[in-house]
Amino acid sequence: MMSDVVVVGAGAFGVWTALHLVESGAAKVTLLDAYGPGNPRATSGDETRQIRGGYGAREIYSRWALRAMERWRKRQQEFGRQLFYPIGRLEMAPTATAAMQATARVLDKLKVPIEALTPEEIRKRWPQIRPEGIGAGLYEPGAAILKARETCIAVAAQFQKKGGTLTIARAEPGSAASGKLMDLKLQDGGKLAAASFVFACGPWLRKLFPSLLGARIATPRRDVLYFGPPAGDIRFTYPNLPNFSESAFYGFPSLDSRGIKICPTGADANFDPDSDERIAAPYQMKRARDYLALRFPAMRDQPIVATHVCQLENTADEHFIIDRHPEWSNVWIAGGGSGHGFKHGPVLGDYIARRVLGGNPEPELEQFFKLNKA
Numbered sequence: 342m343m344s345d346v347v348v349v350g351a352g353a354f355g356v357w358t359a360l361h362l363v364e365s366g367a368a369k370v371t372l373l374d375a376y377g378p379g380n381p382r383a384t385s386g387d388e389t390r391q392i393r394g395g396y397g398a399r400e401i402y403s404r405w406a407l408r409a410m411e412r413w414r415k416r417q418q419e420f421g422r423q424l425f426y427p428i429g430r431l432e433m434a435p436t437a438t439a440a441m442q443a444t445a446r447v448l449d450k451l452k453v454p455i456e457a458l459t460p461e462e463i464r465k466r467w468p469q470i471r472p473e474g475i476g477a478g479l480y481e482p483g484a485a486i487l488k489a490r491e492t493c494i495a496v497a498a499q500f501q502k503k504g505g506t507l508t509i510a511r512a513e514p515g516s517a518a519s520g521k522l523m524d525l526k527l528q529d530g531g532k533l534a535a536a537s538f539v540f541a542c543g544p545w546l547r548k549l550f551p552s553l554l555g556a557r558i559a560t561p562r563r564d565v566l567y568f569g570p571p572a573g574d575i576r577f578t579y580p581n582l583p584n585f586s587e588s589a590f591y592g593f594p595s596l597d598s599r600g601i602k603i604c605p606t607g608a609d610a611n612f613d614p615d616s617d618e619r620i621a622a623p624y625q626m627k628r629a630r631d632y633l634a635l636r637f638p639a640m641r642d643q644p645i646v647a648t649h650v651c652q653l654e655n656t657a658d659e660h661f662i663i664d665r666h667p668e669w670s671n672v673w674i675a676g677g678g679s680g681h682g683f684k685h686g687p688v689l690g691d692y693i694a695r696r697v698l699g700g701n702p703e704p705e706l707e708q709f710f711k712l713n714k715a
């Protein structure tokens with residue numbers, strides 16, 4: 342059986358694209374993943390991700406995120422499981438940063454509720470936060486936590502229910518002729534032919550297309566640490582604490598009793614998503630612990646109860662890459678989520694599917710997503 346489209350990669354970019362392709366009714370679709378949807382090596386394979394409208398001056402992503410919020414709410418009903426947890430997001434800084442000011446301007450323009458908070462107001466609203474050294478707070482009440490790996494599993498299941506084929510296999514480009522890719526080479530020696538291909542391989546894109554993407558996508562690691570709150574203490578548990586962020590740290594309240602999540606930023610070396618071990622670095626554990634003690638005094642000395650190490654797939658300008666392969670007109674590259682791609686899944690997948698099927702739904706966006714920018 343020949344597929345019309347094969348999507349390689351069942352992370353956020355791939356599953357949502359595959360689902361929209363199959364829903365279009367225009368294509369027979371196969372979704373391939375080397376390790377399975379939501380696997381722990383994938384950038385989408387962590388427990389949770391955040392959705393927020395605040396994007397500094399990057400209004401295009403604010404607009405997409407706001408559209409995505411509506412779709413997440415509808416999709417979780419369709420899938421019959423909660424994936425979207427409204428909670429709000431508090432950004433803190435010693436003084437209002439240019440990015441906070443730009444966020445406030447854009448969200449005001451888009452009529453998204455937002456509140457500027459003083460340290461006293463932060464302390465009053467969430468007494469479990471100590472706003473030491475904080476001079477400015479920006480609160481976006483509409484922000485939410487998304488279930489990450491569970492979403493990949495749920496979307497892949499819906500894709501199959503609607504007629505798509507999911508296969509666990511590693512693939513790489515196979516033979517090509519007349520400016521087109523003819524088939525994929527599978528790890529077991531098999532081949533898979535199709536009319537079009539979408540490579541949505543996140544941090545693996547630079548390994549699959551080293552000369553094209555090796556220098557365009559960087560894959561630094563990120564350590565994610567979950568700290569267990571004191572027994573019986575629900576002040577750090579959803580929905581009693583918002584998502585929070587400041588310069589080198591961000592985090593979420595404990596969801597499903599996993600513990601309060603802290604992610605220290607930093608680290609630049611490329612991480613190998615296949616073979617590097619995912620053991621949290623003592624240095625990052627210490628940084629997270631020190632931050633926790635400063636900002637949430639009741640969490641001082643609480644233990645790390647779980648860790649997750651993942652990797653980003655950053656482009657230089659943090660725009661996604663959604664473009665045709667320069668040599669094969671029937672091959673699309675979709676990735677470069679750059680630390681903010683997950684939330685857009687339901688909008689992104691729709692957009693990519695339409696591009697693959699020959700449309701260009703928002704032509705003004707094409708320039709941002711190009712491999713080669715003018």
Ligand SMILES: Cc1cc2nc3c(=O)[nH]c(=O)nc-3n(C[C@H](O)[C@H](O)[C@H](O)COP(=O)(O)OP(=O)(O)OC[C@H]3O[C@@H](n4cnc5c(N)ncnc54)[C@H](O)[C@@H]3O)c2cc1C
Binds near residue numbers: 351376511542544604
């Ligand atoms: C610490 C951290 C925090 C983040 N926080 C947020 C956030 O709060 N909000 C947000 O919106 N975004 C966030 N992001 C970004 C977001 O998680 C990513 O942009 C998004 O998950 C990337 O999805 P993807 O589908 O491109 O890649 P992946 O999820 O990595 O999926 C790629 C898939 O391709 C498969 N694959 C690879 N190569 C092959 C092959 N040759 N054959 C078959 N299968 C293959 C892999 O197994 C994998 O399942 C964060 C990222 C990190 C690292």
